Amino acid sequence: MKKLLLAIAGFGGVWHVACPTFAQNWIPTSAPTTNWAAVASSADGNKLVAVVANDNQGNPGPIYTSVDAGATWTQTSAPLMSWTCVASSANGAKLIAGIGLGPIHTSVDSGATWTENDALPFWWTSVASSADGNKLVATTRTGPLYTLETSSNPGWTWVETSAPNIQWRGVASSTDGSRLIAAAVADASGFHPGSVWTSADYGVTWQFASAVPLGPWQCAASSADGSRLVAMGNGPVYTSADSGVTWTKAPAPIRNWTSAASSSDGTRLVAVAADIKQIFVSTNSGVNWLSTGAPGAEWSSVASSADGSKLVAVAGGAFGGVGRIYIWRPVTARVLSITISGNTALISWPTSATGFGLQENPDLTSTNWADLTRTPTVTNEQNQVSVSTSEGARFYRLKHP
Secondary structure, three states, rough: OOOHHHHHHHHHHHHHOOOOOOEEEEEOOOOOEEEEEEEEEEEOOOOOOEEEOOOOOOOOEEEEEEEEOOOOOEEOOOEOOOOEEEEEOOOOOOOOEEEEEOOOEOOOOOOOOOOOOOOOOEEEEEEEEEOOOEEEEEEEEOOOOEEHHHHOOOOOOEEEEEOHHHEEEEEEOOOOOEEEEEEEEEOOOOOOEEEEEEEEOOOOEEEOOOOOOOOOOOEEEOOOOOOEEEEEEEEEEEEEEEOOOOEEEEEEEEEEEEEEEEEEOOOEEEEEEEHEEEEEEEOOOOOOOOOOOOOOOOOOEEHHHHOOEEEEEEEOOOOOOOOOOEEEEEEOOOOEEEEEOEEEEEEEOOOOOOEEEEEOOOOOOOOOOOOOOOEEEEEEEEEEEEOOOOOOOOOEEOOOO
C-alpha cells in the first residue's frame, strides 16, 4: 500500500504536466434548466441564490438557493414572479430580490421565508446589499434610485434618493454600504446615452462621473472598501482606484458587457460579454482580461466569492428562454489523492476535472492501463471511488481522452 500511495502522489504531478493549460473549468449544476435572470453569492461562495424571470412556458418563475456552493439547489417559498435581480449579505442570510413591475421582496433567513416590501411597483433592474444586509440599494428601469436602511426602519420603507430619473441598469455597494456606484444605459427618454454615478454617503447624494464618457452603461462592480470600481456596458471598460475620483479606460476588449462582479480586494473581476456569449475574468483589477472558455450561452448574470476563487453564472436571457447554472473552480496541480481505512482505499479528485477518467494498472512497467467504469460518488466537490487493498499493489492515474 505504500507503493500505491507513492504512485498516486506521483501521478498527480504527471496529470498536471500532461495538461498544463487545464487551470479552470465551468461545471453545470443540478439546478433546473430554465430562464435564469440573476444570481448572488455569500462571501465564502457556499450560499447562493438565483432567480428565474420566466419558466420554460413563459410563466412567472421561482427563486432557488444552494447551501453547498451550487452542488444542490432548493426552490424557496418565494412567490412565482418575473424576477429580475437579486443580492445577498456576506453570510447569505439576508437576501433581496426585485421583479419586473412589482414590489421588492426580502428574506432574513437565507430564503426560507420572504417578505413583500412597500416599494413602489417599478421595474427593478438591479439591487445591492451591504455585508450585514442592513443597507440596501435598488435601481429602476426608467425612474428613481432607492435605498433602504433596515436596522433603523422596521417598516422597511424605501427612500427615493436624489439620483436622477434615468434608465438605471446596474448598482454595486461597498461592504459597509456607504459607497455606491450605479450605471445607466440611457437617459429617461431613451434617446440619449447613459452615465455612471457614485455616492459616498449611503446614497444620500450622488456625483456624476464626468471622466467616464456617456454611453450605454449596463453594470458595475466594487471592491469591499469601495475604492476600486469598474463600469461596463456596450463598449469600453473604465476602472477607478480612488472611489471614482479619477477613471482610466482599461485595455479590455470592446464587448457588450452586461453583468460584472468583483472580489473584495478589487483585483479579481468576472464579467459577461453578451455579444459573444462568453465570460471573462481579470486578475489585475481590469487591466487584462481572459476568456474563461465558458460554454456559449445567453449568460445573464455572474457572482463571485469574496476571494474570487468561486464563481457562479446563470444563463437564460430572453423571455421564455432556457439556460443552466454553472459554477467555476480552479484546479490545483495535485488533483489525485488517497485515504486508506482498513482494507479500503478511497481515491479522490476534484469534480472540476471534467473529462478526466480514472485508470488503474498493477504494473508500472507495462502500458496496460484500464479504465475504472464504476461511477464515482461526489462529496464536497470531490469525485470519490473506493477500491479494495486486498488485491495487491495498484497504480492509479487520471487521463483525458
